Amino acid sequence: MKREYYEVLGVSRTATKDEIKKAYRKLALQFHPDKNPDNKDAEEHFKEVNEAYEVLSNDDKRRRYDQFGHAGVGSSAASGGGGQYGGGASDLGDIFSAFNDMFSGGRQRGGGAPFGFEEVFGGGGRRGQASVGIPGTDLKIKLKLTLEEVAKGVEKTLKIKKQVTCKECNGSGSKSGASESCPTCHGAGEVRQASKTMFGQFVNIVACPKCGGEGRIIKDRCPACYGEGIKLGEVTVKVTVPAGVESGNYLTLRGQGNSGPRGGAPGDLIVVIEEIPHELFSRNGNDVIYTLAVSFPDLVLGTKVEVPTLDGAIKLTIPPATQPETMLRIAGHGIGHLRGSGRGDQYVKVNVYVPKELSHQDKELLKDLKKSAGISPTAHNDRNAKSFFEKARDIFS
Ligand SMILES: [Zn+2]
Ligand SMILES: [Zn+2]
Incomplete structure (x- = not known):
């Protein structure tokens, strides 16, 4: 003979939602298979407790149960089976999935279920406490x-x-700090919506529209x-x-x-x-590049210049015969390494400075300089260029 659900949970027929939840929580803890390994009796009790809670925690089912008894909440329940679990011999896996279902949704969304599976049983929950x-x-x-x-x-x-x-x-949102369990979802933060389709009945679990998934509703709103x-x-x-x-x-x-x-x-x-x-430096990884224009005589003869760095001005030697686009390295004045210690380097890219305007005197000096054989590209380069142009003519003619 199937026991009364109220009897199973040890509550009166007029018990409130919270009383039912509390009673269930205590019994579920007591008979949970994790705490009673290989104990068939405990397992049966656990199933019974879950079945009772599944019905009594649901307004609709509870009403039908109150009116019609076991017959009101499932055909097999009346004949001593396990209600929605499909008979007394149903396996525990089904119960656990239903059991998890009952509590998990709202909590994972950060809703306000007053307790959840992991919290009740203290097992490896992702959250340490009810949210x-x-x-x-x-x-x-x-x-x-x-x-x-x-x-x-x-x-x-x-x-x-x-x-x-x-x-x-x-x-808290409440002037007095008071809140109450949401009457629509009874604190679970979520509600089940059943929909019948030609393929069968589907149950969706959605955030409770009344409390927005929080499970609680505050009393006397804080005006601030x-x-x-x-x-x-x-x-x-x-x-x-x-x-x-x-x-x-x-x-x-x-x-x-x-x-x-x-x-x-x-x-x-x-x-x-x-x-x-930066107006002076460009960045290349952990190095910084500074471009410096140097006069032709300085590139040829070499010189000492002052260049800016991220740490202030520094003296730099331009060696004799420095070619344009040469990168001169100033070690350790770049960007600090994100991983590890030390800093990158600063590179000074040397450009040749070509004045746009010249005095008459400078022009005469440069013309004189030009006459010197050593100042122009070598005859060797000239020969290469000449043969290149001859080849090009052969190809295109
Ligand atoms: Zn609610
Ligand atoms: Zn406030």
Whole structure:
């Protein structure tokens, strides 16, 4: 003979939702197979408890059960079978999937189920505790950095506008801090919607429309935040940027994003780096390149010049006979390595300076210089050029 569901859970016929949930929670814990390995009796009890809860936790089913008994909630239930589990001998796997179903959805979405499978049984849950409210959103901000800051790393203090916890209600959204279990989903944060199609009945689990998946409804809304538990505010955040970052890199500051409505966990603050182009240097990985125009006589004879670096001016020797486009290296004055220590180098790209205007005197000097045999490309180069043009003529004629 099948036992009364109320009897199974040890509650009265007038028990409230919460009382039923509490009773179920206690019994499910007591008879859970994990705690009673190889105990057939416990397993049967566990099934029985789940079946009872499945019916009594559902308003509709409970009403039918109250009116018609076991017959009202499934054909097999009346004949001593296992209700929706398809008979007393149904395997535990089915129950577990139904059992998980009952609690998991809302919790995984961050909804406010007052307890969930993992929490009840203390087993490897991804969350350590029941979540409340709605999780806060991530906040993305752009942080512009000069090349000097990128080179050595920098600590920045940022003022950020974001959703902060309402101080008036401590983030609860309620003036008195009171809330009640949502009457529509009974705290689960989700509701089942059955739809009949030609292929059979489908059950969808959707966020509860009444409480928006939170499982709880606040009483006497906080006037400062209109019951949201969050307000727009401004905070200062310290960000430590390591050397060597580049545009598009980002730093994630956990929990520094928007606060969550009604006590929800805060989102993250994502700081996206943007490098401001430097007026003197261009960047190539961890090296910086500086272009320097040098006069023809200086390239030929060699000279000492002063060049800017990210660390201030430095003396650089241009050796004699330096060719245009030569890259002269200044070790260790580049960008700090993001991983590991040390810095890249600075390269000075040497260009020949060609004046656009000349005094009459300079022109005469250059004309004199031109007469000198050593100043023009060699006869060897001339010969190569000549034979090249002859070949080209042969081809195109
Ligand atoms: Zn408030
Ligand atoms: Zn609800």
